[in-house]
Amino acid sequence: MQIEKYRGIHFRSPESLSDVLTPILKDPWGNDYQYLSFSSTQPDVKGKIRKDHNLHPLNSEFDLYSNGPDGQSVPALTGATSRDDVIWARDGSFIGTAADY
Secondary structure (H helix, E strand, O other): OOOHHHHHHHHOOOOOHHOOOOOOEOOOOEEEOEEEEEOOOOOOHHHOOHHHHHHOEEEOEEEEEOOOOOOOOOEEEEEEOOOOOEEEEHHHHHHEEEOOO
8 A cells, every 4th residue: 555655646656665664564474575666777677577477577567575485586476486475466456375376
């Protein structure tokens, strides 16, 4: 909700979660939630966008996810380390594990 509020005020996605949340919320395993704005100025942002089994992006403007209990992840949900990730996909229409997506 904080990300959507920010977008409504600034007409763009925040660069990082720290722009909308201080401190960054922790997932159930004690790790920071991960966030990636597709309009970010960080290098190789396109290569970091989360993708489904057909290599289509999960979202249209940003990714928000937990690395899951193993604390590891790769952009493609088909990667073994990504299967336990908790993801926000279809621009919020799906919230659950990558394995269930």
